[in-house]
Amino acid sequence: MDEAGIGIWGVPLAIFAGAIRVSTPFIFVSLGESITERSGRINLGLEGTLVFGAMTAYAIAVMSNSPWLGVFAAMATGAVFGLIHGFICKFPKVNDIAIGIAMMQFGLGLAFFLGKPFIQPVAPHLPSIPLGGWSDLPQIQSALNINVLFIIGGLLSVMLWWAFKNTRVGLVLRVVGDSSDAARAMGLNPDSVRLLATAVGGSLAAVGGAYLSLFYPGSWNEGISSGQGLMAVALVIFARWNPIGCFLAALLFGGAGALGPALQSVGVTQGYYLFYAAPYVLTLVILVATSSPTRSLAGAPGALSITK
Amino acid sequence: MIQIRDTPLPRAGKAVGIQTVGMTMHFGSFTALDNVSIDIPAGTFHALLGENGAGKSTLVKCIMGFYHQTSGSLSVDGHEVSVQSPKDAATYGLGMVYQQFTLVPSLTGAENLVINRAHVPAIINWAKERKDLATFMERMPFKIPLDRSVSELAAGEKQKLEIVKQLYLGRSFLILDEPTSVLTPAEADEMLGLVRGMTERGELTVLMISHKFHEVTKFADAVTVLRRGKMAGSGLVKDLSTKDMASMMIGDVKLAELDTRLPVPADAKPILVISDIKAPDRTGLKMIDIGNLTVHAGEIVGIAGISGNGQKELAEVLAGQRPPEAGSITVKGLLYGATRQETRINNVRFIPEEPLNNACAPKMTVTENLAFRTFDVKKQGGDALWLDMKSMRKRAASLISDFKVKTASHSSPIASLSGGNVQRAVLARELTGDVDLLIVSNPCFGLDFSAVAEIRARIMRARNSGTAVLLLSEDLDELLEMSDRIMVMSDGKLVYETPALSADIGVIGAHMAGHH
Numbered sequence: 046m047d048e049a050g051i052g053i054w055g056v057p058l059a060i061f062a063g064a065i066r067v068s069t070p071f072i073f074v075s076l077g078e079s080i081t082e083r084s085g086r087i088n089l090g091l092e093g094t095l096v097f098g099a100m101t102a103y104a105i106a107v108m109s110n111s112p113w114l115g116v117f118a119a120m121a122t123g124a125v126f127g128l129i130h131g132f133i134c135k136f137p138k139v140n141d142i143a144i145g146i147a148m149m150q151f152g153l154g155l156a157f158f159l160g161k162p163f164i165q166p167v168a169p170h171l172p173s174i175p176l177g178g179w180s181d182l183p184q185i186q187s188a189l190n191i192n193v194l195f196i197i198g199g200l201l202s203v204m205l206w207w208a209f210k211n212t213r214v215g216l217v218l219r220v221v222g223d224s225s226d227a228a229r230a231m232g233l234n235p236d237s238v239r240l241l242a243t244a245v246g247g248s249l250a251a252v253g254g255a256y257l258s259l260f261y262p263g264s265w266n267e268g269i270s271s272g273q274g275l276m277a278v279a280l281v282i283f284a285r286w287n288p289i290g291c292f293l294a295a296l297l298f299g300g301a302g303a304l305g306p307a308l309q310s311v312g313v314t315q316g317y318y319l320f321y322a323a324p325y326v327l328t329l330v331i332l333v334a335t336s337s338p339t340r341s342l343a344g345a346p347g348a349l350s351i352t353k
Numbered sequence: 354m355i356q357i358r359d360t361p362l363p364r365a366g367k368a369v370g371i372q373t374v375g376m377t378m379h380f381g382s383f384t385a386l387d388n389v390s391i392d393i394p395a396g397t398f399h400a401l402l403g404e405n406g407a408g409k410s411t412l413v414k415c416i417m418g419f420y421h422q423t424s425g426s427l428s429v430d431g432h433e434v435s436v437q438s439p440k441d442a443a444t445y446g447l448g449m450v451y452q453q454f455t456l457v458p459s460l461t462g463a464e465n466l467v468i469n470r471a472h473v474p475a476i477i478n479w480a481k482e483r484k485d486l487a488t489f490m491e492r493m494p495f496k497i498p499l500d501r502s503v504s505e506l507a508a509g510e511k512q513k514l515e516i517v518k519q520l521y522l523g524r525s526f527l528i529l530d531e532p533t534s535v536l537t538p539a540e541a542d543e544m545l546g547l548v549r550g551m552t553e554r555g556e557l558t559v560l561m562i563s564h565k566f567h568e569v570t571k572f573a574d575a576v577t578v579l580r581r582g583k584m585a586g587s588g589l590v591k592d593l594s595t596k597d598m599a600s601m602m603i604g605d606v607k608l609a610e611l612d613t614r615l616p617v618p619a620d621a622k623p624i625l626v627i628s629d630i631k632a633p634d635r636t637g638l639k640m641i642d643i644g645n646l647t648v649h650a651g652e653i654v655g656i657a658g659i660s661g662n663g664q665k666e667l668a669e670v671l672a673g674q675r676p677p678e679a680g681s682i683t684v685k686g687l688l689y690g691a692t693r694q695e696t697r698i699n700n701v702r703f704i705p706e707e708p709l710n711n712a713c714a715p716k717m718t719v720t721e722n723l724a725f726r727t728f729d730v731k732k733q734g735g736d737a738l739w740l741d742m743k744s745m746r747k748r749a750a751s752l753i754s755d756f757k758v759k760t761a762s763h764s765s766p767i768a769s770l771s772g773g774n775v776q777r778a779v780l781a782r783e784l785t786g787d788v789d790l791l792i793v794s795n796p797c798f799g800l801d802f803s804a805v806a807e808i809r810a811r812i813m814r815a816r817n818s819g820t821a822v823l824l825l826s827e828d829l830d831e832l833l834e835m836s837d838r839i840m841v842m843s844d845g846k847l848v849y850e851t852p853a854l855s856a857d858i859g860v861i862g863a864h865m866a867g868h869h
Contacts (some may be wrong), residue, residue: 052363210479212476213468213473213475213477216460216464216467216468217476218455219460219464220460223458223460224457224458226453227455230437230455231468232438232440255635283558347459
């Protein structure tokens with residue numbers, strides 16, 4: 046038996062592999078959302094963008110036989126979704142959260158409608174990098190078979206963290222997100238900045254979708270997302286709008302999510318369904334533990350509609 | 354759009370002079386500014402006086418390009434210019450320090466300075482910027498921690514940073530809108546002295562909006578007084594007395610006078626007793642620690658201190674906004690936890706600083722805001738289930754006229770009122786009915802002269818009728834005028850106490866600055 050080769054070590058290994066596998070879409074959606082929220086706007090529609098991105102990526106990959114073309118097509122459609130959200134929110138008395146929910150439903154519906162013909166065909170998968178060649182154990186080799194998007198996501202989070210502090214674009218984004226008045230006094234147009242930030246956020250969220258349909262689980266159907274787009278929005282708040290925090294939170298979330306299947310694989314048969322709830326319980330516990338009634342949420346962009 | 358400049362670019366460190374000719378601004382049928390012409394030569398310090406609504410901010414907003422004047426023109430260094438936006442104003446070297454802070458709270462001081470530059474490099478080399486900033490800050494008399502985020506700075510530090518920002522941007526004409534309202538007397542003198550020095554060296558021209566005559570006489574060269582949008586007078590400061598300026602400013606309106614101070618009876622009952630209160634401050638790093646503070650009936654106890662030394666936290670503890678970690682507060686002998694019921698039984702009233710945010714629901718109407726203390730009790734006593742809109746309106750109407758709250762209508766949102774009128778409305782709500790304990794925090798911050806006089810008179814009247822008043826203020830003149838006893842708060846502790854009559858400003862100032 047394969048499992049017997051490493052015995053109980055299968056659990057942490059499975060959690061590690063699961064963390065990487067499950068976390069990738071969370072990484073992209075939460076990085077995208079952190080950009081959008083840092084500009085002072087919340088895009089709750091990312092769930093719709095994610096599913097639409099999954100569909101687009103899959104469809105284009107099927108037609109062109111190139112998974113990367115699929116990813117880029119998904120980014121383009123994600124940006125369009127972001128632009129629509131940003132454009133509508135520009136008008137006075139429009140609530141970004143309500144528009145986000147509408148955009149989510151719109152994205153889901155449109156993806157299912159356009160995606161019907163692509164449920165059957167098989168698309169090429171995104172590549173992964175085998176980093177486990179040094180080991181003889183197949184379990185370790187498969188666990189260290191790391192997908193390219195995860196690595197890109199990790200690099201992107203460090204880059205964004207750096208960019209928020211060290212680039213003009215990053216500072217402008219934070220200024221707009223923190224104080225619309227200060228931004229206007231500086232001659233910046235908060236609406237344009239937010240429009241672009243929402244578009245970039247949408248395109249990153251769509252990459253998360255492309256991962257779902259082109260890598261893991263690696264097929265297109267209507268049940269492809271289990272709320273990653275929505276949970277990622279919560280992850281951003283959990284990570285206090287810090288891109289590296291988003292990356293770590295996504296990993297933690299992914300690892301907790303892999304706990305159930307991992308226990309199942311080593312033969313725990315009783316109550317492992319309970320462990321499927323682990324990510325959500327963990328999120329609640331950490332949020333409660335790190336919050337304080339006397340301090341306001343550190344790092345929250347001041348112009349967000351939830352903090353105003 | 355390509356901007357074709359009609360004057361040469363200002364050189365940093367070389368003052369420019371400005372002139373307005375016949376500035377007029379209509380808002381609909383309302384004339385906010387009526388044919389105002391002022392001349393501010395390069396390298397002078399000009400003061401702009403006037404009451405709330407006199408047109409001061411309209412005038413400076415026209416100069417800065419926020420408003421486009423209905424008629425009239427602006428010249429910079431003798432050339433007529435068209436300023437369509439604050440950005441245009443910046444290209445002519447015109448800058449402004451606002452009363453409301455325009456710093457971005459979550460950014461650090463250094464980030465705030467750099468991002469405001471006209472040309473920010475795409476990638477910011479922080480090592481180099483920090484070095485440049487350090488060199489720049491050496492020329493500034495203020496010591497501001499540039500590495501901390503602005504939200505952690507005290508009001509006084511923010512105000513200094515605002516001024517530093519304009520100088521950093523190389524502005525050569527600066528409008529200061531009540532720049533010293535959050536500074537201690539010594540800080541204010543130091544700051545204005547520096548600015549004055551820069552004007553004397555011809556590096557800067559200043560137009561300062563102020564209500565403090567002693568600042569105007571001490572630092573300004575010339576003064577312009579506005580009243581109801583018109584020019585009420587102008588001239589060199591050395592030719593005008595304070596009295597002349599005051600009469601130009603308020604016309605023939607009589608200022609509210611303080612009631613004669615009744616002596617505090619020897620057997621006055623202690624109303625508020627604070628003992629050994631400990632609470633974390635807003636950074637969570639330091640504690641405030643109030644050993645013993647007693648306020649008797651019919652007495653005003655003033656708390657002096659530089660902003661950020663724990664006065665705000667003390668006020669929050671008393672308002673129930675910040676739970677203390679240890680110690681007790683009693684009001685009239687009963688333990689007090691600032692619940693609605695306790696405040697009602699003990700007749701405790703509260704006028705916090707920034708009343709629009711701390712004591713009002715900004716988007717609710719004036720009528721509703723005025724009913725916050727009473728809407729849930731029936732006239733005969735007992736809890737009300739339904740709102741009695743009719744009596745709420747009646748009560749609001751009488752309070753509005755009693756306290757001279759200027760509002761377009763009783764059902765306007767309270768946020769649409771000017772600062773002075775919000776303050777009056779809150780005062781109306783808090784001072785009506787029986788008041789045994791009144792806690793007031795910076796009640797006159799940013800208000801004009803007649804509003805200040807009236808609010809102080811109201812508080813004094815409450816004191817004389819037996820209310821115990823705890824007055825937290827950053828304005829030492831106010832404390833000296835109002836208080837019976839003054840205590841100084843420094844670094845979260847009460848470090849000094851003196852009767853106001855025999856108070857020595859120097860000693861108080863030394864304790865405020867931490868020398869004790």
